[in-house]
Amino acid sequence: MTAHQLIAMAQDCGFELAGIAAAGPVAESNHYIDWAARGLAGEMRYLIDHRAEMRRDVRSLLPSAKSVLVVGKLYNTAEPYSTAAENADNGWISRYAWSRDYHLTMKERLTVLAQRIDADSPCEYKVCVDTAPLQERALAKHAGIGWLGKNTCLINQQQGSWFFLGEILLSLELESAAMPAPDRCGTCTRCIEACPTDAIVPVNGAGPSHEVDSRRCISYFTIELRGTVPEPMREAMGNHIFGCDICQDVCPWNRKAPVTADPAFTALNVAPSLDQMARMTAQQFRQQYRHTPVERARYRGFLRNVAIAMGNSGHRKFESALQSLAMHEDEVVREHAEWGLTQLS
Ligand code: SF4
Ligand code: SF4
Incomplete structure (x- = not known):
């Protein structure tokens, strides 16, 4: 072949x-x-x-x-980018995790x-x-x-x-004439400027011009980090409850990105209501997100993220949900709910 x-x-x-x-x-x-x-x-x-x-x-x-x-x-999919979506009552789930x-x-x-x-x-x-x-x-x-x-x-x-x-x-030996595609970022810096937490940083020395510092990245905080989100980072996280697409949303090469017709990637769970998410039991979380990428955040991490998003919403109507989370059995959830209440007050 x-x-x-x-x-x-x-x-x-x-x-x-x-x-x-x-x-x-x-x-x-x-x-x-x-x-x-x-x-x-x-x-x-x-x-x-x-x-x-x-x-x-x-x-x-x-x-x-x-x-x-x-x-x-x-x-x-044809759903709007996070940078164009408007609804502070809802949390944002990264595009890749909608199906x-x-x-x-x-x-x-x-x-x-x-x-x-x-x-x-x-x-x-x-x-x-x-x-x-x-x-x-x-x-x-x-x-x-x-x-x-x-x-x-x-x-x-x-x-x-x-x-x-x-x-x-x-194990097949294949003669490929492929050359690495040329770097077409040029002088563009849109992703760097748009990143809310300044996670895209220059590289000193050999290698690429830039790298992502996971310790500042919203995707890392909302998906991978198991414990407490550093307080100075929380405000910049906005309504992100799982992942972050901003540095791709603003990229000019995605301006005319095609959309898929593949039913395997039909958008579900695009921007769920924060209120509903805050009231989910562990069992409901497992049922709703079974076999989706969101499972990876785990119940405790997901509620932590929801508490941060509620605190960032500016909506005092979330106070009651946050008060419930502030009595949650999990210490991390409680601490972030307290932070959210402080933000709203
Ligand atoms: S995913 Fe979000 S937080 Fe992470 S580098 Fe991109 S824009 Fe910044
Ligand atoms: S926004 Fe896209 S084209 Fe511009 S620097 Fe970032 S990755 Fe490169």
Whole structure:
């Protein structure tokens, strides 16, 4: 099978972006290891433990790998961007989390694609989606499907950045003529200026021009951080209760981003009522968000986020819900609810 045929097969399986990178050391790893060593990954252990070194080379996952097929699945919908949405009564959930957990959808579809490849050209392969320790955005860049923007997202010149990435490591030797896509951020600094918490910071030394300091990023606070959100950061979080899209919403390459017709990414849970969210029991949370990315915040973290959003709303009508949260059995929820009440008063 040629690289060209493989890419055509991936597109036939519904992946809008597809390219091939060689398996081997990834040049961007040095900056990644340095980024993690400087503490910019915050408390995300899975990014800084022994798996950080594994990310240097996909052969740590499949020793026979010769090539990496990198695909992108468009998930954008016609719903407004967070920067255009107006409703302080509601919380904001990141665009990628509006539907069923993409890890499940991507894995199913990549497995079908891998089986088709194997039927055509028998090989060893490994399917990877997000959680596997590899440098997926850097590999996507080397596969020629986009560049890494100052917001650190992969951006495709024609289709923007609303893509889930996935990889199939292959023992097949494939000649790919792909060159890394040129960096088209140029002098633009929109994402840097729009970030409410100044999380996109310049890099001193070798590597990309900018990096994200997770310890200042709303996505990190609302999804990954398990305990208390640093108080000086809370006001800037606005109504975000799960993730943040601002640095993608303002990117000019997303101005005309296409939308998907794929029913797997139909928008559910776009901007839920804060009042309803604050009154959810643990069981209701599990029922509502089972098999969606929102599960990852966990019940306690989600209520913490809702309390912050209520405190930032300026609406005293949320006082009663916050008073209930201030008596919650969980200490973290109580503390953030107290903070929210103080903000409203
Ligand atoms: S996700 Fe939000 S907080 Fe994080 S870097 Fe982008 S704009 Fe800033
Ligand atoms: S907003 Fe501008 S600087 Fe930021 S990623 Fe997009 S093009 Fe690059």
